[in-house]
Each structure stands twice: as C-alpha cells, then as structure tokens.
Amino acid sequence: MTARLILEPPALTDLSDVLAWYKQTRLGLESEFRLCLEEVIERITRYPEAYPIVTRRLRRALLSRFLYGIFFLSERSRIRVVAILHASRDPREWCRRDS
Helix, strand or coil, rough: CCCEECCCCHHHHHHHHHHHHHHHHHCCCHHHHHHHHHHHHHHHCCCCHHHCEEECEEEEECCCCCCEEEEEECCCCEEEEEEEEECCCHHHHCCCCCC
16 A cells, blocks of 8 residues: 655745746756656655655655655655755755654
C-alpha cells in the first residue's frame, strides 16, 4: 500500500518559487523539473524508508537532474513534504521544518 502524500504549505511555496524560477530561466525547463519531481515523489510514496534521515525524523530525497531535495516526514499512512529546497540552501532552513 502506498502512503498518501501531503505537501505542507511551506513546501507548496517552495515549489511555486522553483517553478517560477525555471519558467523564467529557459523554455521547457519548468516541465522537465516537474517530471523529475513526479518521479521522485512516486518513489517516496512507495519506499519512504529508503531515504536517509537528515535530522531527528526528517528524510531527504534528492532529484536526479536538479540540485533539489525533497524533505519529508514519513508517518503511518501519510507522507508530509515539508520542504523542496535547493542543495545550496542553508541547512538550518530545512532543519526548522522538522516538527
């Protein structure tokens, strides 16, 4: 059984920001990011425990082509995505979301 995935409001804001950035950067890059993100989200929902814990309970899945991480909490029947951040961001940003 795959877990239900929930994008928390801060992660939705992160996603909106990154999509806007890639849309401005090059035609089609936004769509390529979306496809890569969807692939990783599919894997997260099937195998959440396969990803390393980076803080107390927060796990991180890296996108293969883009330098972004999806930070999530794996709970019984759901997965809560709390951040979608570039790898160069200050780790304190995603650590604050581990609640």
